[in-house]
Amino acid sequence: MTIWVTINNCIKRIFDFVFALTALIVLSPILLACAIWIKTDSPGPVIFRQDRRTRNGRIFQMLKFRSMVNDAEKQGTGLFNYENDPRVTRSGRFLRKTSLDELPQLWNVLKGDMSIVGPRPCVSYELGDFETLNARFKKRFEAVAGITGYAQIRGRNDLPWDEKADFDGKYIDLFRKWGCLIDIYIICKTFIDVFRQKDIYENKQDNELSDSEAAKMAEEEIIRLAHE
Numbered sequence: 001m002t003i004w005v006t007i008n009n010c011i012k013r014i015f016d017f018v019f020a021l022t023a024l025i026v027l028s029p030i031l032l033a034c035a036i037w038i039k040t041d042s043p044g045p046v047i048f049r050q051d052r053r054t055r056n057g058r059i060f061q062m063l064k065f066r067s068m069v070n071d072a073e074k075q076g077t078g079l080f081n082y083e084n085d086p087r088v089t090r091s092g093r094f095l096r097k098t099s100l101d102e103l104p105q106l107w108n109v110l111k112g113d114m115s116i117v118g119p120r121p122c123v124s125y126e127l128g129d130f131e132t133l134n135a136r137f138k139k140r141f142e143a144v145a146g147i148t149g150y151a152q153i154r155g156r157n158d159l160p161w162d163e164k165a166d167f168d169g170k171y172i173d174l175f176r177k178w179g180c181l182i183d184i185y186i187i188c189k190t191f192i193d194v195f196r197q198k199d200i201y202e203n204k205q206d207n208e209l210s211d212s213e214a215a216k217m218a219e220e221e222i223i224r225l226a227h228e
Helices: 003-026 028-041 090-098 105-111 135-142 161-178 180-196 211-227
Strands: 047-053 059-065 115-117 146-148
Touching: 003 028, 003 105, 003 115, 003 161, 003 180, 028 059, 028 090, 059 105, 105 146, 115 180, 135 161, 146 180, 161 180, 161 211
Parallel strands: 115 146
Antiparallel strands: 047 059
């Protein structure tokens, strides 16, 4: 690791901590309002916790405001969320459109499990066995996972997993070259995309398939691509 990258990693961590702490304080009324709405809208916990992977494949518990019915991961399309998904609650539809469901991840940033910018953390089992991932997919784990990232501003949920992996790998290279300047660009672009409510839902590979069939096909394809 070069001195340039080391310095930028230090700046990045300081920025993450200050930004996350400030945001949690300033946004605390919104966080409280979201929590009350979720609790009164449907049964279940306010916070959704899920095992995700960050740098070097380390597993941590990522936090989100719950936007689906309780135990949604075990129902319907599992990890995949297509438009008009019946598991999404009334409050959840608004939280997802505005990306407010992501705000609890600021706590993950404070703890150091996540950064403001980095590859989005995959679910712990989403890509199959971590140890046997190919180089293309494993490269994304050279950086701390992020709330937003280069793949998110290039298509977010509209992108297939192999393209996400390519953009995540490109981010690693861009950070080594430009340092925190690339993070500033991604943050600014993210705010624009959130305001425009772009690419919220995943797309099916084949619209002739049911949601469950499309989800099963996508899950198998992701693991195949990650290990070919």
